[in-house]
Amino acid sequence: MPLKILDNLEEWLITFLIGAATVVIFISVVHRFACTIPVRMIQDVLIPINVSWAQELCIYMFVWMAKFGAAYGVRTGIHVGVDVLINRLNSGLRNKFIIFGLLAGVLFTGTVGTFGANFVWHIAHTDQVSADMELPIWIVYLAVPLGSYLMCFRFMQVACSFIRTGELPHHDHSHVDGLEEDVVPKDINWLDMDDNLHPHDLKNKQLGENGKGGGQK
Amino acid sequence: QQPIVIKLSHVVAVDTPKGKAALQFKKFAEERSKGRVRVEVYANSMLYKDKEELEALQLGSVQMLAPSLSKFGPMGVKDFEAFELPYLFDDYADMHKVTQGPLGQQMLKKLESKGIVGLAYWDNGFRQLTANKQLKSPNDCRGLKMRIVSAKITDAYMRALGAIPQVMSFGEVYQAMQTGVVDGGENTFSNIYTQKMYEVQKHLTVTNHGYLGYAVIANKRFWDGLPADIRAILESSMRDATKYNNDIAQKENNEALAAIKKSGKTKVTLLTPQERLTWKKALVPVHKQMEGRIGKDLIKAIYKETNFDPARL
Amino acid sequence: MNIAIIFGLLVALMITGMPISISLGLTVLSFFFTMTQMPIESVALKLFTGIEKFEIMAVPFFILAGNFLTHGGVARRMINFASSMIGHWHGGLGLAGVLACAMFAAVSGSSPATVVAIGAIILPAMVKQGFPNKFGAGIITTSGALGILIPPSITMVMYSIGTNTSVGTLFMAGVVPGLILATLLGLVAWYRARKYNYPRMPKATWGERLRALRECIWGLLLVVVVMGGIYSGVFTPTEAAAMAAVYAFVVAVFVYKDMKFRDIPKVLLNSANMSAMLLYIITNAVLFSFLMTSEGVPQMMAAWLIDMGLGPMSFLLVVNIMLLMAGNVMEPASIVLIMAPILFPVAMKLGIDPVHFGILIVVNMEVGMCHPPVGLNLYVSSGITKMGITELTVAVWPWLLAMLGFLVTVTYWPALSLWLPRMLGMM
Numbered sequence: 001m002p003l004k005i006l007d008n009l010e011e012w013l014i015t016f017l018i019g020a021a022t023v024v025i026f027i028s029v030v031h032r033f034a035c036t037i038p039v040r041m042i043q044d045v046l047i048p049i050n051v052s053w054a055q056e057l058c059i060y061m062f063v064w065m066a067k068f069g070a071a072y073g074v075r076t077g078i079h080v081g082v083d084v085l086i087n088r089l090n091s092g093l094r095n096k097f098i099i100f101g102l103l104a105g106v107l108f109t110g111t112v113g114t115f116g117a118n119f120v121w122h123i124a125h126t127d128q129v130s131a132d133m134e135l136p137i138w139i140v141y142l143a144v145p146l147g148s149y150l151m152c153f154r155f156m157q158v159a160c161s162f163i164r165t166g167e168l169p170h171h172d173h174s175h176v177d178g179l180e181e182d183v184v185p186k187d188i189n190w191l192d193m194d195d196n197l198h199p200h201d202l203k204n205k206q207l208g209e210n211g212k213g214g215g216q217k
Numbered sequence: 218q219q220p221i222v223i224k225l226s227h228v229v230a231v232d233t234p235k236g237k238a239a240l241q242f243k244k245f246a247e248e249r250s251k252g253r254v255r256v257e258v259y260a261n262s263m264l265y266k267d268k269e270e271l272e273a274l275q276l277g278s279v280q281m282l283a284p285s286l287s288k289f290g291p292m293g294v295k296d297f298e299a300f301e302l303p304y305l306f307d308d309y310a311d312m313h314k315v316t317q318g319p320l321g322q323q324m325l326k327k328l329e330s331k332g333i334v335g336l337a338y339w340d341n342g343f344r345q346l347t348a349n350k351q352l353k354s355p356n357d358c359r360g361l362k363m364r365i366v367s368a369k370i371t372d373a374y375m376r377a378l379g380a381i382p383q384v385m386s387f388g389e390v391y392q393a394m395q396t397g398v399v400d401g402g403e404n405t406f407s408n409i410y411t412q413k414m415y416e417v418q419k420h421l422t423v424t425n426h427g428y429l430g431y432a433v434i435a436n437k438r439f440w441d442g443l444p445a446d447i448r449a450i451l452e453s454s455m456r457d458a459t460k461y462n463n464d465i466a467q468k469e470n471n472e473a474l475a476a477i478k479k480s481g482k483t484k485v486t487l488l489t490p491q492e493r494l495t496w497k498k499a500l501v502p503v504h505k506q507m508e509g510r511i512g513k514d515l516i517k518a519i520y521k522e523t524n525f526d527p528a529r530l
Numbered sequence: 531m532n533i534a535i536i537f538g539l540l541v542a543l544m545i546t547g548m549p550i551s552i553s554l555g556l557t558v559l560s561f562f563f564t565m566t567q568m569p570i571e572s573v574a575l576k577l578f579t580g581i582e583k584f585e586i587m588a589v590p591f592f593i594l595a596g597n598f599l600t601h602g603g604v605a606r607r608m609i610n611f612a613s614s615m616i617g618h619w620h621g622g623l624g625l626a627g628v629l630a631c632a633m634f635a636a637v638s639g640s641s642p643a644t645v646v647a648i649g650a651i652i653l654p655a656m657v658k659q660g661f662p663n664k665f666g667a668g669i670i671t672t673s674g675a676l677g678i679l680i681p682p683s684i685t686m687v688m689y690s691i692g693t694n695t696s697v698g699t700l701f702m703a704g705v706v707p708g709l710i711l712a713t714l715l716g717l718v719a720w721y722r723a724r725k726y727n728y729p730r731m732p733k734a735t736w737g738e739r740l741r742a743l744r745e746c747i748w749g750l751l752l753v754v755v756v757m758g759g760i761y762s763g764v765f766t767p768t769e770a771a772a773m774a775a776v777y778a779f780v781v782a783v784f785v786y787k788d789m790k791f792r793d794i795p796k797v798l799l800n801s802a803n804m805s806a807m808l809l810y811i812i813t814n815a816v817l818f819s820f821l822m823t824s825e826g827v828p829q830m831m832a833a834w835l836i837d838m839g840l841g842p843m844s845f846l847l848v849v850n851i852m853l854l855m856a857g858n859v860m861e862p863a864s865i866v867l868i869m870a871p872i873l874f875p876v877a878m879k880l881g882i883d884p885v886h887f888g889i890l891i892v893v894n895m896e897v898g899m900c901h902p903p904v905g906l907n908l909y910v911s912s913g914i915t916k917m918g919i920t921e922l923t924v925a926v927w928p929w930l931l932a933m934l935g936f937l938v939t940v941t942y943w944p945a946l947s948l949w950l951p952r953m954l955g956m957m
């Protein structure tokens with residue numbers, strides 16, 4: 001149950017961040033545009049409104065989105081790799097490589113998370129603030145350890161479930177089921193397919209395997 | 218014996234005054250130490266960008282930097298924001314009274330609590346305003362979108378002029394000026410020339426309203442750990458490189474102005490003393506407004522060095 | 531020596547199939563651990579600051595804009611308009627597909643997204659009209675590649691991140707080559723359709739054409755918002771991307787009303803997922819090129835190649851071959867982010883224009899997406915048509931050959947890319 005909460009929190013956070021960042025930049029552009037309307041009264045009201053922080057806020061929101069989104073991406077299996085070779089191996093060897101890859105993910109994100117935590121600890125003892133919003137910079141940088149540790153956890157989760165069930169996060173391609181009438185594509189992640197860029201398990205059919213021509217083997 | 222390697226990173230091009238002075242320092246240091254020191258200069262943000270270099274120095278990933286003075290404010294040493302104040306110095310002589318005098322040294326000492334040793338101030342020059350319309354008086358700036366770097370003081374004085382300050386990175390400026398995303402900006406002659414801004418700005422007013430300078434700094438742990446004789450060599454090399462920098466900075470800014478005039482692409486407007494006074498009167502109130510941030514005492518101390526009294530304007 | 535170790539390790543890690551971002555990161559980590567005195571915390575710092583740049587934020591914004599439009603029924607209206615204009619020529623609906631892809635490319639920054647949007651609608655319709663499956667698949671797989679050549683383009687943003695080239699200028703430079711390639715692909719389709727006598731559509735009246743244009747104009751205007759906005763100075767390229775996202779949202783939800791409010795969180799989440807993956811590659815690629823720089827690799831490579839007396843002509847040939855080879859195993863974002871920072875300094879030393887070099891890389895990526903073993907467009911088409919990859923590869927070749935010919939032209943005729951931005955005074 002707490003896991004479900006974590007999942008939801010993660011999804012909610014990155015959804016919010018990408019939406020909010022868009023709105024922030026939209027507002028700042030509209031503000032700048034309105035400021036140049038050569039009417040004294042409008043200018044007197046608008047110019048003193050300070051939106052200099054918008055760019056910085058947008059960047060920070062996107063960096064946070066990137067860090068937590070990368071963790072979410074492990075769960076959805078979206079990270080691309082060079083899978084051409086291992087996809088041609090026999091299943092036993094292939095599985096070993098997949099597990100190796102997942103453990104490499106655990107190692108990297110865990111290491112980086114720890115360095116990040118050290119770094120944040122170090123920087124928290126200075127008075128460094130961000131340039132525009134003057135936020136304490138260690139809070140901003142907290143995205144690195146938090147995001148990396150979460151990602152580390154996700155890699156472990158995927159590795160465990162692969163070892164247990166032989167399944168990897170897979171993608172629902174039912175929407176791409178074309179050749180029918182009125183199929184308006186929905187929710188297709190073009191970076192999210194079994195396309196020799198993502199390791200795929202053997203329990204679920206791979207794209208290109210389900211047709212008349214069969215797979216590429 | 219392995220030489221002591223000093224990585225010196227900066228964010229400007231090799232052919233700017235700072236870029237050249239950094240190479241000069243490398244030359245002096247390596248010659249005088251007879252090869253016991255090796256200085257690796259990384260220009261153009263090759264190693265670290267503007268936003269991360271101070272953290273990298275504090276971590277010890279680079280040993281020396283030459284960031285612009287405005288970078289120390291966000292680090293928690295607000296004193297340095299004083300250098301951003303408009304019309305703080307009338308000319309190079311005024312400015313050197315502070316940067317090359319005891320007050321400047323005192324300010325550098327404040328960096329030590331951040332794990333940083335301040336070695337020297339390097340000039341770039343005075344900031345000028347450029348735009349696509351002629352800026353004769355402060356009122357002409359009203360409603361103009363002016364590009365600034367993130368800095369609270371700059372933001373405040375652009376607002377005092379009625380302009381709309383736009384934070385924008387160096388790399389985006391040329392195209393933003395060309396297309397009109399921003400109407401103008403403030404830069405030294407040297408930057409206006411080397412970044413080709415004169416091609417995309419119709420007017421330049423020689424306002425000399427702000428000072429752009431750098432501090433050469435080193436990681437304190439690294440610096441204190443150096444053998445005393447090496448440190449002495451580096452200090453003397455830095456002294457000479459500083460002199461070299463400040464000489465060529467002034468000269469190159471003048472040459473850049475001449476080149477801009479010669480290009481015929483930008484009309485250069487000079488201010489009469491009377492006109493300059495109106496600009497000063499419009500901008501000096503920002504000093505008072507920023508007292509809370511920078512500290513009244515420090516501003517007073519600078520006034521004292523330069524013999525300036527805002528009340529007498 | 532160090533260079534050999536770095537690249538050897540990177541390749542070894544990559545071919546095990548782990549995410550490219552992880553193999554880049556692990557290479558850097560292990561190098562710093564074992565070979566330098568560099569404090570390792572600087573890796574953590576770079577992981578944040580590597581993407582702390584407003585220019586990079588165009589990537590998530592363009593992805594978001596594209597996803598709103600894929601959901602918004604824009605593609606269907608563009609297809610209707612395209613077939614009303616040229617559906618009566620040889621090739622009929624297939625030819626219209628090329629035009630529709632070119633139009634959708636002007637609103638989307640990604641090629642596979644273009645294949646998805648246009649292909650999912652037009653391919654079933656083509657089969658129904660009696661076209662062989664592979665004709666349509668060949669057209670859409672390759673025409674979809676226009677997505678990254680005709681602006682906006684995420685690949686161009688990636689290139690500009692790696693090389694500090696102006697995105698606005700790159701976008702402008704892609705227009706003419708994009709239109710020419712579209713014409714070329716159309717010609718191939720027309721020729722084959724005439725040869726095999728494929729069905730044509732009844733000629734539409736001007737009234738019908740006007741109606742179809744009015745229907746799809748809201749979608750098409752997005753390119754006006756982006757390019758017009760950048761060129762007229764209303765926005766910077768990144769701001770234009772954000773405005774595109776807002777505009778696409780408004781069109782999908784309020785103008786065409788093909789998307790419901792409750793679909794919005796899903797679109798946001800999907801876009802965030804894709805963007806985060808790309809941003810994670812960017813971060814680690816930045817880390818990797820930081821390692822390259824601190825080891826002096828680009829400088830060394832430039833010196834070495836120039837020592838060998840390699841001129842611009844032969845250098846570009848080598849670049850094309852390297853990129854086409856990389857296109858066999860990797861997707862465009864990773865290729866551009868890893869290769870561009872290394873090749874770019876050499877290109878500059880040889881006097882090659884940075885914008886021309888960028889367009890050349892983009893066309894290379896287009897080719898790479900259309901052939902196996904790895905080709906994003908190919909896989910998307912396979913998903914829609916249920917054709918196998920082998921069969922699809924055969925279907926694609928006439929158009930792929932045209933693309934290769936076009937690649938040679940772009941490589942050795944810089945004016946093709948540079949004429950428009952120069953005319954507009956952008957460079």
Ligand code: NA
Nearest residue numbers: 635638677682
């Ligand atoms: Na496009």
Ligand code: NA
Nearest residue numbers: 857898901904
């Ligand atoms: Na390929």
